[in-house]
Amino acid sequence: MEKPVVFVISDSVGETAEFVVKAALSQFIYDQEYEMHRFPYIDNKMTLKKAVQLAKDKQGIIGFTLVDPELRNYLKTESKIQHVECIDIMGPMISAMERAFSRKPRLEPGLIHQLDEDYFKRIEAIEFAVRYDDGRDPRGIQQSDIVLIGVSRTSKTPLSQYLAHKRLKVANVPIVPEVEPPSELFKANPAKCIGLKINPQKLNDIRKERLKALGLGDRAIYANMERINKELEHFQSIVEKIKCPVIDVSYKAVEETANVILTIMRK
Structure with a gap:
């Protein structure tokens, strides 16, 4: 044949x-x-x-x-x-x-390939958010579309994942007084950095609930008001140095905060 x-x-x-x-x-x-x-x-x-x-x-x-x-x-x-x-x-x-x-x-x-491309971009963004979560690797700051900055329990991780589903590469950096932020953060374009601030009392309530969920006492320094105020003051000094936009997330759902971020990015 x-x-x-x-x-x-x-x-x-x-x-x-x-x-x-x-x-x-x-x-x-x-x-x-x-x-x-x-x-x-x-x-x-x-x-x-x-x-x-x-x-x-x-x-x-x-x-x-x-x-x-x-x-x-x-x-x-x-x-x-x-x-x-x-x-x-x-x-x-x-x-x-x-x-x-x-x-x-x-x-x-070629419409089906446009759909495929959209899907793969979303998967890539989700993997990016996981890889560069919680300041794990500062190299992600330069590669990202958005950099979220905030103290612990300001919804940085869920926000990163939510925005990743919008095909945006998001890195997030935790702010802790005892740890100097990565130098990459101060070299990044301030327009793509977003500070997440929160009311001290609201943060105290969130952290107490977190400690209870972990089976720990709510009197740990993590939920101490003096400690919280110190962290928030340090956070404020960092975002002022970067000169980036800041959003108050105290009483906002993740979706609301994400929409504010997207509006800022569009501008």
């Missing part, structure tokens, strides 16, 4: 057509012995005409995904004239959906 020859034609990358063609080929070929030619990003009839001629010369068949009805019809007509087997992989599905949904298709090539 001669090696089968298949031409994959698409107005985008051509991965969808290639995947379907390979799935069909697997029903006939056991050792991957076939020849495949891919014609991606097709947007004109001249290239289609050449592809059909090549398919005829090699006695091959064509599998294609073209969303433009004019190009689809031209390819089918030209293939018929040249007696080349030509399979419209996506057209019948688009036509059926147009009838079923009573809605016109967008006819934009």
Whole structure:
């Protein structure tokens, strides 16, 4: 048996057509012995005409995904004239959906890859937020879209994750009086740094609840008002030095704070 020859034609990358063609080929070929030619990003009839001629010369068949009805019809007509087997992989599905949904298709090539790209950007941002959480690695400050700065229990981590789902790379830096902030923080663009301030009493309540949840007494220095005031004063000195925007998160849900941050970033 001669090696089968298949031409994959698409107005985008051509991965969808290639995947379907390979799935069909697997029903006939056991050792991957076939020849495949891919014609991606097709947007004109001249290239289609050449592809059909090549398919005829090699006695091959064509599998294609073209969303433009004019190009689809031209390819089918030209293939018929040249007696080349030509399979419209996506057209019948688009036509059926147009009838079923009573809605016109967008006819934009490559939309599925835009969706894939969006998904992978979101995953990348989530992984970034985990990697650079709580000042774990100061190198993330330079690479990030947003840097959150605040004392412990100001929702830095949940905010980082929430913003990551918006495809933003977020690093967060904890502010502790005994630990000098990383030098990278003072080299970063102040416009992408956001300070998270909080009411001392509110922070005291949050920390007491946290200690109880951990099975510890609520009198630990972590929830001591004197200690809290010291931390907040140190935080204030840091954000003043950076000259970055500051948001009061005392009585805001994570979603509210995130929306304020997004508004600041847009400006």
